[in-house]
Amino acid sequence: MAIEVPPGYEPLGEEKVAAFLAAVPAVPERLGGGPADWSVREVGDGNLNYVYLVDGPHGSVCVKQALPYLRLVGEGWPLGLQRAHFEQLATHVVAPHVGRAVPQILHYDPTLFAIVMEKLSPHIILRRGMVAGIRYPRLAAQIADYMANSLFHTSDLALPARRKKELMAEFCGNWELCGLTEEVIFTQPYMVHPHNRWTSPQLDATAARVRGDTEWKLAAARLKLKFLASPEALLHGDLHTGSVMVTADDTRVIDPEFAFFGPMGFDVGAMLGNLWINFFAQDGHATAESPRAEYQDWVLETAEAVWTGFRERFLALWRGGATGDAYPAALFDGDPDAIRALEAERQAYMDRLFIDSLAFAGAKITRRILGIAHNIDLEWIADPDLRALCETRCLTLARRLMLEPGRFRGIADVSAACRSIRSEVRTVGL
Amino acid sequence: MAIEVPPGYEPLGEEKVAAFLAAVPAVPERLGGGPADWSVREVGDGNLNYVYLVDGPHGSVCVKQALPYLRLVGEGWPLGLQRAHFEQLATHVVAPHVGRAVPQILHYDPTLFAIVMEKLSPHIILRRGMVAGIRYPRLAAQIADYMANSLFHTSDLALPARRKKELMAEFCGNWELCGLTEEVIFTQPYMVHPHNRWTSPQLDATAARVRGDTEWKLAAARLKLKFLASPEALLHGDLHTGSVMVTADDTRVIDPEFAFFGPMGFDVGAMLGNLWINFFAQDGHATAESPRAEYQDWVLETAEAVWTGFRERFLALWRGGATGDAYPAALFDGDPDAIRALEAERQAYMDRLFIDSLAFAGAKITRRILGIAHNIDLEWIADPDLRALCETRCLTLARRLMLEPGRFRGIADVSAACRSIRSEVRTVGL
Structure with a gap:
């Protein structure tokens, strides 16, 4: 079943994550080295998204991308991508009050519906x-x-x-x-x-x-x-x-x-x-x-x-x-x-x-x-x-x-x- | 005290109401005759707006325009004009359910924040x-x-x-x-x-x-x-x-x-x-x-x-x-x-x-x-x-x-x- 997505959206997949991050402000410096030096691993065990952990020579980030369907059920249950917007918005609203209880958001890409944030480790x-x-x-x-x-x-x-x-x-x-x-x-x-x-x-x-x-x-x-x-x-x-x-x-x-x-x-x-x-x-x-x-x-x-x-x-x-x-x-x-x-x-x-x-x-x-x-x-x-x-x-x-x-x-x-x-x-x- | 208003907005005043209505679709036909034949009377006894009753040879309408301040208190209490938008919107939302319990809205002018509606008479x-x-x-x-x-x-x-x-x-x-x-x-x-x-x-x-x-x-x-x-x-x-x-x-x-x-x-x-x-x-x-x-x-x-x-x-x-x-x-x-x-x-x-x-x-x-x-x-x-x-x-x-x-x-x-x-x-x- 084909699901319509907004123009410019595509699921990143492990292979495209490094290229995406190379263009995000401040993230390459945080990771250190270049895209070829960054390891990418998909770890999402939730029901709705893909989650990539990315490690470079100097540091790490986490990328969370919304998928246009409910992962638990599969493509038969389409689900809007806007939830990524609401996730980063909610984080921005509560962060001033809860401090580091929520992960720091480094970047939000509204076309890819992808959030780049602090990787929590060794959590x-x-x-x-x-x-x-x-x-x-x-x-x-x-x-x-x-x-x-x-x-x-x-x-x-x-x-x-x-x-x-x-x-x-x-x-x-x-x-x-x-x-x-x-x-x-x-x-x-x-x-x-x-x-x-x-x-x-x-x-x-x-x-x-x-x-x-x-x-x-x-x-x-x-x-x-x-x-x-x-x-x-x-x-x-x-x-x-x-x-x-x-x-x-x-x-x-x-x-x-x-x-x-x-x-x-x-x-x-x-x-x-x-x-x-x-x-x-x-x-x-x-x-x-x-x-x-x-x-x-x-x-x-x-x-x-x-x-x-x-x-x-x-x-x-x-x-x-x-x-x-x-x-x-x-x-x-x-x-x-x-x-x-x-x-x-x-x-x-x-x-x-x-x-x-x-x-x-x-x-x-x-x-x-x-x-x-x-x-x-x-x-x-x-x-x-x-x-x-x-x-x-x-x-x-x-x-x-x-x-x-x-x-x-x-x-x-x-x-x-x-x-x-x-x-x-x-x-x-x- | 000068109050800022959006471009294009001006209080109609009795003298400008007829000219305004002459350009509103279907209203001239409803009133009959031409602008010179229409009598305009300001009757607002509420706290927030001007209300004009307009009578023509064939029919009547009512014009309600929001003012940029609270009329009860005067210009010292500015009040946004958007309330006219919410009034016509609320009327449109409930009208299908309450029938003629609310006045029929004939036109809404979002620049003048003016609602043209049925005149209730002899209410x-x-x-x-x-x-x-x-x-x-x-x-x-x-x-x-x-x-x-x-x-x-x-x-x-x-x-x-x-x-x-x-x-x-x-x-x-x-x-x-x-x-x-x-x-x-x-x-x-x-x-x-x-x-x-x-x-x-x-x-x-x-x-x-x-x-x-x-x-x-x-x-x-x-x-x-x-x-x-x-x-x-x-x-x-x-x-x-x-x-x-x-x-x-x-x-x-x-x-x-x-x-x-x-x-x-x-x-x-x-x-x-x-x-x-x-x-x-x-x-x-x-x-x-x-x-x-x-x-x-x-x-x-x-x-x-x-x-x-x-x-x-x-x-x-x-x-x-x-x-x-x-x-x-x-x-x-x-x-x-x-x-x-x-x-x-x-x-x-x-x-x-x-x-x-x-x-x-x-x-x-x-x-x-x-x-x-x-x-x-x-x-x-x-x-x-x-x-x-x-x-x-x-x-x-x-x-x-x-x-x-x-x-x-x-x-x-x-x-x-x-x-x-x-x-x-x-x-x-x-």
Whole structure:
């Protein structure tokens, strides 16, 4: 099937990357030597793009080029190239607030829809590290900081309304990737759809049961409406453990091509939900040589620290100065009663955001088990019965998170639920 | 103070209107005769524009031209001309759904920022009719229909997400008029601001008390955040009784220059709040020859019928077919349990929208008494003590609506509150 592309666009392929980079300002100096000295390696393991790592005698860069179709499915699912534009735009918007938590962008080519950026090394994808049972002691604090800064500074608490509307208008153009989320997260997993897959036959009855669970479907629909019509802040839009690269000390967030103005809980919930998937998946990776019980404790502690750190950091930013048009400082200055009441309002705001985050976490877990895109946390469990058991536990948590998020009074309650589900759910299937 | 305007723009003035219309397609035929035969009369009593009524031997038109400043304040408050663009755009978007509830647009001149439209005759401004104590038996049903159709058909229930994002992006450009609302409705009435005015000295202490009422200010701030970040549907944006023109049989909605994607309750609340202002203001217009007790009953019945009709009509549209991306029909088809649950969800959606509408109604009432722009309902009460009493009653209702909207279990509860406030509040001042 031939896909139409804009004039001048062509997929680079490994062989053309060096020639392309030779003409990009400052990049040849960064790499050192000449194009013949540069090694190029395609490493994209995502679903949407090609990613090339380029090493020269003096330095390295990374080139990410959008493809005109969804790589996961193939050319049968065309996908606009503009997402590369939104990725670099989102990076430019949040970079002043999150510092080196996002890779430095060196160049954007709007004809090739190619981003040249800092190569992250020796970072690996967080999800892979967590499947291998590696601990990242600074992860929680750094992710919490990234989320608090990127979300607070693009919200109505920080941005003047005019500037927020200008940015919102631009990111409305990213409707195609938003539409992908609307379909594959909030719709398809709850209906019969050819893209869905699950551990079969073990979870066949479970998938059918979810499709017949009206309360679950209504919860998904309610979250979808929130996703469609709650532009609280500029989201990353796909903030799972596969969009984070780590070393022992460093945490970097990549791939914001789904960026748009949406509900903050969607980003926070993506991170938390994927941590909880990893918690349940560890039972599929534990061996005598690599027991995972203590690692599971670390995963839950990390999820707790992500939320707690996010909440504290976000509140500190808000207290430190709300420069946006929401909650105008002029109304609450001076009077100690007003200051106390405003603080209570902030706490209530975070309580509401916590509930949103849990519900979205549940949706993100569900789609990874019943929808089109799965996680290696679970996929790499070779024994399908064991995998289906871990997945059953994930879905048990997901349903509670989506249907009754308000019953978790704090993040420790979710950890407790994870532990009790793990010990109580002993058979496959809901 | 000189205000910069785009090249080609000039205020028409009565003398140039005929020459302008002579070159507009189809308009000369509609008017009949030639420019010399056309009478031009400036009638704008709003705050932002000049409005010309033009009569020819065969027919009439209306010309509305944006001025580069806020007419109410004068040239000291410049205001972009683009609002004319958004007015005609909003009219074009909702016209297919509301039929003749909006005036027919005959032409838009983007250089002069002038809209040529159908002249409404013998319509008068609803607010004027209501101050005179005139009943409009079809008003409630027609306004309810207008609101249900315009809001439903531009929401995520009806519009595919892509189309909604395209429209939203465009209306983000109307940030300047949104900013006016953010300031004069949700901020200034709650602080010391040179634009504020009120019946003085009678309400001096009351205005100070509101400025010191933290709970009231927090309620206003919460509503402001909702106004900033809840693009549920394309709002009229200024849907008070001065934006409606009526005859005994006919109801037409004009002046959507504040249009943008916002919370539906803002439109519904604007209409309800202004009806309730009129209810309380009637005591300032009652005379022996024109007693108003029965008219007050009619006003409350009308407010009830507006909400009830809106709720029923909106639900009927939703049941009749949700063509948007929210609450996807594919998830809830067939199964009677799912259909029942979806109906309960719809009812809960309307309950939430009712609470929003009441809270916004309270904000719209408050600003008309303590902010920059007042209503003739109250302004035309000559006796300032009597006016201040009516205004005290309005504010008493407004505070309840804003702080505890959830305590009104239905629209009849608000009518009951109006009646009890009217009989119980006998002295000026909160």
